[in-house]
Amino acid sequence: MLKKLYNLFSSVKLAIVILISLAVTSIIGTIIEQQQDPDKYLREYGEVTYKIFKFLGFTDVYHSWWYILLLVLLGLNLIICSIERLPYIWKLAKYPKKKLAEGAESSFKLVHKITLSVPDKEAVVGKIKEALSKLGYKTEVVEDEKEKNIKYLFADKNVFARFGVYIVHAGIIIVLIGGLLTALFGYRGYMNLAQGGKSNLVTLFGNGHIIELPFEVECKKFTMEFYPSGMPKSYISDLVILKDGKAVKEQIIEVNTPLSYEGIYFYQASYGQGRVFFFHKENQNAKEKQLIVAFGQPFYVGKGKDGKKYFLSPVAAQGGIIFVDLLTKDGKRIAQAQMMPNNWYRIPQTDQFVAIAGADNKFYTGLQVSYDPGTWVVWTGSTILTIGLFIAFFISHKRILVRVKDVKDGKVNIVIAGRTNKGNESLEKDMEKVLGVLKSSYCNIQAPKEEKDV
Structure with a gap:
């Protein structure tokens, strides 16, 4: 039973159903004027329709029990979805495979291979590392005691972009909390004051x-x-x-130009x-x-x-x-x-x-009197949501792995493989810049020929 409930709340389909329900609710709240005097509803809709609206909560949609329930369900759905998927992303971001093993490049979409006549592979690794650092990558040279003839280089950029969608989720949840605070504790009313009263x-x-x-x-x-x-x-x-x-x-x-005091x-x-x-x-x-x-x-x-x-x-x-x-x-x-x-x-x-x-x-x-305790919570959540959306849509996580291997006759074979979570064009340009550095640095030794560009 608990497993079924967990699977239900971790479903994207449930999130879509809840969002559609909230959209319909908002339409109802827009068409039917909210929190008006009963006499106004009676004049416009008649007694029977007014009683139906009152029973369904259509005259005060945003404080109705079912609207609050929808907000709670959406929040639970987002939290459980995040819990379900976050461990994988966290492992991918924090504990990556830093060595490009032989044949592993076949799983990458972007791969460049090149062979240079350079007796010192350390110098080649240094050039690649310097080029990637200038492009904003965090680089790390990885060595293996068992593979003396191979040097590995790992480069990462914008790893935080992997968490953009979770920042969006956090922002939405904070906005929902603000909405719940307003729905449960906020109010809107009036006060008539005579001069001197x-x-x-x-x-x-x-x-x-x-x-x-x-x-x-x-x-x-x-x-x-x-x-x-x-x-x-x-x-x-x-x-x-x-x-x-x-x-x-x-x-x-x-x-x-309102007066504000103690949040009212x-x-x-x-x-x-x-x-x-x-x-x-x-x-x-x-x-x-x-x-x-x-x-x-x-x-x-x-x-x-x-x-x-x-x-x-x-x-x-x-x-x-x-x-x-x-x-x-x-x-x-x-x-x-x-x-x-x-x-x-x-x-x-x-x-x-x-x-x-x-x-x-x-x-x-x-005077119209309004108390909205969730205002600043909603603004905070909206700011976080905006930041998350910017990261999710416009910033990509780019990762480049390099293998530099000594081959016969004083040559080194270089394999550069790259992967990104969105849009290959930017990563392709970075990899081409690295290749350009290698070609311009060693063209006086031998004009290198790229072996394969997948």
Whole structure:
């Protein structure tokens, strides 16, 4: 059973199937808008289709369990494929055969043979070694005590190119880890802040879950400019980050100029009208606190007797009446109430009380909040992947073995054999340069004739 699973995950066919599945997933995620309000899906697709999409995870593809599973499977496939094939490449790169034994040249694609009238084979070996070193090869003279009449030369260049595909695999795996970090721990939501208001609550797109940030964001000032036609020209927010009640960062943001703090980005995304002035107290006799809350922005009102956290969110106004939603942290609306100014209301399930002091139609800023913990992991993986692809496609591992053998009448027979993992043209040119050095060095002794060029 384990052997079958291992064989399955070491299969290239499985990798192709997973990659096609991820491509189809990406197409679905492009066609269907992700993490939108349920009302939008209901308007566009109808109730039945929306429920199907919701069940299949098509409204939040990149956080769905099956998308995460595909990423995990692809990562496992790459790791096992690498483990399966890496030992052979490692042995080939680190422990090569350095001697070109008699007849071994028949297994090489590129072979040159030449005979020179040179009494000293040491000099010939030296010339070849020098020529190869100038071409960037790492050379080594190999001797055999049993073969006094033969000298061997081993030359290697760009041995790291053998590992280009594994660098690519490593880059992909790191990118996948970054994607998993984002899928599991990242989020994207919104925060509506009235001028003078502050909050640490983010409402997630799609499911409406409420996330509590470890700091507060205050809108110190919100400015809008309009064209003569009345269309908005620009909207700018002056934001302050409050940590433990102290201002730690202030920045003016506008479209495409976000505020970043602790890896969380706040983008100027929208605007709206309407803010409500609330009074909140923890029990009937406690001192009240004043809050300035924008429409659509929840605020915490306390923990209920059932252990759940409860939030209030003003959603609309009609006349002097403010409509508010009572929410749980998972975004579920427990109740909707109508509140009149200057009256205290007890929050169900809690001992908390709220009252409305008033409301106005001033503009509020709409912030898109994004947390992507895998960003730098993905960038790192992408860089490694790019380097690996460059090595895999444009750099070749070249290896040349030379045998210099004394033959009769003071002559030496030279066999030069070469092998590369991609493209023979470059290696052929290097070998021809070595032959050119030999011919130019010993042409005054005898014009050498190459015996065979395979």
